[in-house]
Each structure stands twice: as C-alpha cells, then as structure tokens.
Amino acid sequence: MNILALDLGTSSVRGLVLDADAVPLPGALARRKMAITIGDDGAATLDAAEYLAALEACLDELHRAGHLDQIGLVATAAQWHSVLPLDSDGSPLGPVLTWLDSRSTPATGATGPQDMNAFHHRTGTWWHRFYWSVRLPWLRERLGGRPARFVGLVEYAFGALLEEAPMSVSQASGTGLLDLRTLGWDPEACELAGATREELPELAPVDWTGRLRADLVHRWPSLAGVPWAAPTGDGAASNVGSGCVDPYRAAVTVGTSAAVRLVQAAPAGAILPPLPSGLWRYRVDHRHIVTGTAYSAGGNLFAWANKVLRLPAGPELEAALAVITPGNTLVADPRLGGDRPPGLAPAGSGHVHNLGFGTRAVDIFAGLMDALCRQVAADLAEIESTVDYPVEVVLGGGAIAASDWWRDAFVAALKPRRVSHVRNPEIGATGAALIAIGRFHDGVTLERISRTDEGH
Template sequence: MDILALDLGTSSVRGLVLDADAVPRPGALARRRVRMQLGDGGATLDGAGYLAHLVECLDELAAGGHLRDVGRVATSGQWHSVLPLGRAGEPLGPVLTWLDTRPEPPAGVAGPADAAAYHQRTGTWWHRAYWSVRLPWLRERGVGRPARFVGLVEYALGALLEEAPMSVSQASGTGLLDLSALTWDAEACALAGAGPGELPELAPEEWRGRLRPEHARRWPQLADAAWTAPVGDGAASNIGQGCVDPGRAAVTVGTSAAVRLVQPAPAGWGLPPLPDGLWRYRVDHDHVLTGTAYSSGGNLFAWARRELRLPQGAELDAALARIAPGGGVAADPRLGGDRAPGRAPAGSGTLGGLSFGTDAVEIVAGLMSGVCRLIAADLVELESTVDGPVEVVLGGGAMAASAWWRESFAASLAPRRVRYQPDPEIGAAGAARAALGRLDVPVRLVDIGRTDEVASPTPSAPRAPRALPERPLS
C-alpha cells in the first residue's frame, strides 16, 4: 500500500506519494506555487485558487500513474489560518494566514480572566495569531454574516471529502482548544464570540475520510483510499526531521522558521509545565508540540532577490562562503513582525552598520544570522521544559538551499550537537509517518561539516502508553 501525502503550505501545495515504509516514490511529486497577497500587515490567500492548485496536483499525479496503489491519504496543513463561510459553504473573503498582523482585540474586552491559566490550558495567548482575536476582528470588518469558520485545510478537504472535521492537531492551532480535554475551550470560545455550530466538528481519534462520489469518479485510484486526520505543519515537520522525543529539537526553516520539540501527553491527563514565552499545540491525541516560531525564514531570500538583486545559485553560495558563519551586517530579521506571543507589527526589521561598500549578500547574511540568534536564545527556554541540553536537527526547504545557513546555525547553537535532515519534503514525509502511526520511523541525518549519514534513534513508540503521566486532571 502506498501513501499519498499532501502538504498544504503557505507558499506551495504539494502532493507526494510514498511507499509503506514512508519512502518517497521516485518522480511521484506534484507541486504548485501559491501567491500570498501582502500589504499593510495583511497576508491572505485566495481559497478557491488554492483549491484549484490542489486539484491540479492530484490530476498530475493521477496522469503519471502514481496513485494506482494509494490506500491512505495523509495531510500536513498550515496552522492558524481562518476563512469565514456563508450558509452554502461559500467563502466570504480571503483566507487569513499566520503572517497577517492586522487583527486586534475588540475594544472594551478585557481578555482571559486568568491569563496564566488560559496559556497553560490552551497553549496560546489572547493574541492576533489566534481565533480568539481573529473571529471578532473579521466580524467587525463586515465580511458578511458568517455561518461558520474553518481553516484553509478544512475548506480544501471539505470540498473533496464527504466530511472534513477538524483534527485535534489543526484545532490546537486555533487557540480555542483545551489541550488536555480535547474539546473547545469555553472561555476561548467566548472571547472569539463563537456560538453553537460556528466552529468545525472535532475529528475522533481514529477518524477516516472518503472522497465524494464525483471526485472518486475523477480519481478512481483514490476511490477506496482512507484519508487520515490532518497534522499541523509544524508537527509534521518535527516527525519528518526525526524529532519525536524530548531529547531532540527541530529547527525548521521553510517560508518561516521555528524551533520545537515533541513530548508524550496522552489526552485526558495533565500536561507538562509551559513557560510563559512558548506556545504548545497538539501533534495527535498522544503527543504535544512545544516551541516558538518566527515570521522570517526563507521569505528573506525572496525579499532579497526581489528588492536587492541578490545573486542566485552557485554565485550566491560562493559569495556567502566568503563571510564567516553567523556574519553579515547587524540586522533584525522581523520584516513580517512577531509571531505569538510577540506583538511587533509587520515592518519591524532593521539593518545597521551599512556603508557604500555593503552589498546585497552581506545584508541577507545578516538577516539569516539574525534568525540564528533568535532561535539560539529561545532554545534555552525550550530546554528548560526537559532534562538538560538537547540535540538539534535542522530541516526545511531553506535549510536545503543554503549550506552557509546550516553552518551558521551550527555555530550559533554550539556546543549542542547539530545535524541536518536533507530531505526537503519533511512535512509530507512527516504526515505520512503520522498516518501510519509510526512517529518512530528512522530518518537520514547528516552531521554538519561532515559527510557521514546516520539513522535517527527511535525512542518514541507509535502510541505513548496512556499510563505514562503520573496524575489525571483534577
């Protein structure tokens, strides 16, 4: 049995077919780039256009004969997006993505009664990144009369499947989920103004979906395939990087950047303590993901290519090689503003120490080094949640594209051991492993500065035993 893994990201839509051991099939990859609409703090996607790209990927894979042995479909999808729908399921506006910094809390609303308890319970804050602030803001902007709200993942899959409930992983990214009880949190929903029927149904642990009949006729190879509950893109990346236990953190740099680690936490039991500056989401019913994220990552390259005439390919690699790892101009890379819990708006990036001799490569190197420093500082707080320093695995498309950036991370994160997962499709691969219930599948890792490759250790079982925590919820 093969697995079709869909990666529903903010910069592209991908479809990848893997075998029963989660190894990609040669040539079985379809990809479509998507264009985000940016400006004045806004960062939106066109839902209908996005769905069309997904359909094109499925058509391409079907035409290539890659879907004939697919028995299961897995999905990695972006967290935090929200789309208001009308009574007939029609979009009432664009998709609000994680990068959008415009939402503000309603005037005169005080927020959570106990902010610390709210943070521990939902893993989030009363912040523009989450639906507790986003839903009231969308209503105030007059997007019509929404019948309900969904994420981009639920919108896309809802168009293809007979039903598309929201997985606990995707729900945790809304900021409205009680991470222990795995139900919508009453206080968070009250802040969001979300009434009965306005939020998606939550998928049960063993949920399986099926294509609608009209789509089964279009892709008959998938007619009998079982669709598994989607995994948030950050969680899928951790799995794809082989970072599925508390002793190993993933640093992922794709369009954006993040540092995260997975901990066992079966549903219904108490959660590990959560430091004030870190968020926490769900991987599945048995694991949580703790970390922090940044609005700048590979998008720094896109900006520099567009605005600074940055060299590309081998020319860029050669120019960066002349700069010491972690070097470049002094720079704050927060061009897109802060991710939660920070509140700096878009346009907060800065450059310092420029001269007439400064070139584009020194500027982008400084921005890349700035991301390294942000992650190095926050990794210290992340390590406070586990016993001692962790090993770090780098991954993501931007990491695959730049050896200099990998070396800069190794220098910034020293003396920790830093390794690299060279597969650029870590999200799709991670989603496939989650669908198999095999978070422990070994992945290929490369030591930074060396050429040897090793298999990751596999300390985590596919399902953490429910007796692991010492105490139930009171």
C-alpha cells in the first residue's frame, strides 16, 4: 500500500506518494506554487478557488503519471489558522485570511475573556487578531452581514472533494475556539467570536476518515473508496516528521515561516500541563498536544532578500556567508511580517542597525537570519521550563536544508544543547502520513539525523 500525502501550505500545494513506511517515492511529487496577496495594510490572503484548482492540478498530474495506482490512504498536513467565510451555498464571500494577515482588530467595546489566564490554558491561545475569536467579528463587519458559516482553507478544499469535510481537532485547535481538554468548541471563545455551533464546522471524531465524492471518481479512479485521514496542522505534522514526538526533543522548523515546538502526550479529558504565558498550545490529534511559539519570518526572508538585496545564489551565497561568524552579525529584527501571537507588532516591524558604507547585502541577510536564531533560543528556554530539563533540538524544513550557514547559526545560538538536522525536505507530509497510519513514534531514526555541530 502506498500513501498519498498532501501538504497544503501557504506558499505551495504539494502532493507526493510515500511507501507503506512513509518514505517518499522518487519522482512521485507534484507541486503548485501559490501567490499570497500582500497589502500595506497587513493583508495576506489566498484565493480559495485558485487554491482548490492547484490541489486538483497536483492530483491530475500524479494520476497521469500513474502514481495514484497503488494508493491505500490519503494523509494531509494543512496550514493552521486560515479562515474563509462562506454563504449558504458554500461559496466564498471573500479571500482566505492566512496566518500572516494582521488586519483584524477587536470590535469596539469588546473586552475579551473574563479570565485571560484560564482562557489561555483552556484554548492554548489568546484573544488576538490571529484567532477566530477576533477574526470572525471583524470579518462580519467588513462583509456587512452575517455569513452562513466559517471554515478553514482545508475544510473548503475537502468540502469540494469529499463526501463530508468535518474539521479535525488539530485544525480546530488552530482557530483558538477549541477547548483542548474536552475537544469541543469552547463556549466563551465562541461567544467572543459571535459564532453559533451551526456557523462553525462539525468536529471530526477520533479516527474519522473521508471518501472521495462519487462524481469525482471518474477523474481520479484510483482514489475511489480510498480513506482520507483527518488533516493534521502543518506544524504538528512537521514535529512528527522530524522525529520530535516526546518532551525530550524539540523541533525547530523553518519553512515559509518558522517555529519551535514540543510534543507531549495528552489524551482527551486529561489534565493539561502548565502553559507559560508567552507560549501557544494546539492539538496534534486526540492523544497529543504541541506547545511552542512561531515567527512570521523564516524562509520568506530568502524570498525577500533575493528580490530586494539581489543576493548571490547557491554555493556563491554560502561562500559569502562563510566569512561571517554566527552571533557576530549586524543587529537586526526579522519581523518583516509583524508578530505572531501573543505579540502585536504590525507588518513592517523589521529593521537592521549599524549599517555602514562597507555593509554588504549578505551582511544584512546574515543579521536577519541570526536574529531569528536568537529569538528561537530565547523561546526554547521558555518551552524547557514546562519540562524542567534541557531538550535536544532537531532542525528541519526547506529553508534550513537550503543553507549550511543558517544551520550553523542555530547551533551557535542553541548551545550547549545537542542540535541535529533532519534532511528530509517533506517532513510535514511525512509526519501527517505517520500519524495517519498509527506509527507516531517512527518519524525519524537516529541514523537519519546528522549532527550539525560535529561537522558536515
């Protein structure tokens, strides 16, 4: 049995085929890049119809190449935090708000949760522009009415492809409206959002699977009757794909954005561990939680720097970076896209100090990358306070794989912790597949991790 793994990210849609052990098959990959519409006002949106068309195009490409012939399961890693308003017919009433969109503001006169600490512990989130508790009232005001219901981008896409498309507890935790212990919609969070149960997606029960709609079987006949596992939030899936599935090993993932996260076992109904005020907490599935923090900067620093700073490429860039010592760079703030919660800094908050006539483009870039490393190191110390011991760190993600210097900068910032690197560029899709087949702890073996602090 092969596994079709979908990675529904912010900057791209990917479909790849894995074998029964969740190892990617050579050449069985289809990818479509997505263009985020960015505005000076903090807007960061995707077109839902274009996104669905990109996913369908990936499936078409894999089908034409015969890669779908032996598929026995579909697993999905999907972006967290998106929201899309739909009318009564299920048609979008506007674009998809992504995690990067920073425009939402609390309604005039709204005061937030009665007990901020209790709210944070129950939902793992804050009353913040990033979450549906603030986004839904803001959307209603902009739309001039009350939409029939709200979904995330993956629920919209699956609603077009599957017989039914409930929201997984992993995706629901990213909305900020889920009680992480009871695994139901949190009454106070829903009240803040002004949302009734009918306006929110149905929650998928444990071990839910979906099926392709009958009218689409002719298009992808190999997927007829194949079960689709409930989607996993991309950050949680990346932890599993990095082998960071217990409280002794944290994942630092740098894709379009960046995050540092720690997974712990927490079955439904169990008392949750303490949660420091500066960290969020979401669900991996019905049995595990993930605690951490995230940043608006990551691999998108490469895209910005290539466009604006006109950096050299590949080996030439690494050679230019090699003469710069990590930790001894320009002082910089990498928040070009603003703060992720609980911070409120707007988009455009990045800056670089100590520029001179001798400053090169690569110096600016190194300063921004190094600044992110130091932010991660500080936040990892806060995560470690929840377990009372230093953890190992595994670096992963496409941006990390692209730069030896950035890996070395992370090693320098995270010392004296043991730092490793997982070279699989598809950790999100791999992790989602491992969760779907019930091999949660098989993410990465030690043989597949190389120590960056022992040389390359």
